[in-house]
Amino acid sequence: MKTRAPSRSRLTDPAVGVWLAAAGVTALGWIVVAARGGDFLTLSNVVGILQNCVALGLVAVGQTAVILTGSLDLSVAYLISLGTLVAATTMEDGSVVTAVLAVLALSAAVGLANGLIVTGLKVNAFIATLGTAFILRGWIEDNYTGPAGKVPASFQHLGYDRMGPIPVSLFLLAAVAAAMWLITRRTRFGHHLYATGGDEHAARLSGVRTRRTIIAAHVLCSLCVGAAALFLASRLGAGAPWAGTEARYDLESIAAVVLGGTVLAGGRGGVAGTLGGVLVLAVLDSVFNQLGVDPFFKNVVRGIVIIAAVAIYARRGSRRSA
Helix, strand or coil: CCCHHHHHHHHCCHHHHHHHHHHHHHHHHHHHHHHCCCCCCCHHHHHHHHHHHHHHHHHHHHHHHHHHCCCCCCCHHHHHHHHHHHHHHHHHHCCHHHHHHHHHHHHHHHHHHHHHHHHHCCCCHHHHHHHHHHHHHHHHHHHCCCCECCCCHHHHHHHHCEECCEECHHHHHHHHHHHHHHHHHHCHHHHHHHHHHHCHHHHHHCCCCHHHHHHHHHHHHHHHHHHHHHHHHHHHCCECCCCCCCCCHHHHHHHHHHHCCCCCCCCCCCHHHHHHHHHHHHHHHHHHHHHCCCHHHHHHHHHHHHHHHHHHHHHHHHHHHC
């Protein structure tokens, strides 16, 4: 009995389940595309899937931190757009290092503002970050009419180079995800994230500085978004006002986090499951694109997948509590 219990717990772990789902979706996609006369597992397609995982993965990893505390961030899409513009315009007039520091400083400032509004003004995170998104949108629309700046060729290596079939940018995602995993799983601050999301009042009574924890989570999230903005700037070669909004990184990142088993109420989940959720969404997008699926049907299927995953997690949670 003692040797079988850990096995069952691993199989019912949402992180394990979503990675198994990613493998299943990949296999099913390969079969469906092959039946239509296509070839799904080509080198170019695999590289494309991995590259599509990078930007969404960086945002989703950051989103995981705030959702673990029971908060969320809807400003990420416009922060990405502004980040690409700041990066490209700074690189055009200055150095790459200055541009990177400027984007990360901007991101940290936005995250700090979000955290202070949520904790200091007691504004619901949905409303607070949505308000920040509108402020960023207004700044972008008032100062930019289209693509701006120019990214030097040396920095574009981040977006296009690869080592064999592995894009170089994937190492950026791996480094950020590994750092976030270590923070959430191996540090006192990480334990505070889970405690705050599990029961903020109880965590506060236990000595956890919940306000600082939520603020720090928002800053971490925005720094991850800044990294995504730098990656997209390297891919686009310029800053773009639509870089974050066209791909709907706000809702997509939340979908990936939820699909990976992190509970929106906070306190449960983690980075490993989030990365699996990102892969599922990236593979689905690739399959739909190869099949030429109508955008409406594409969104319907993605919605059904997310709802089904959350329903399964909810049933497992209720069984464990029973």
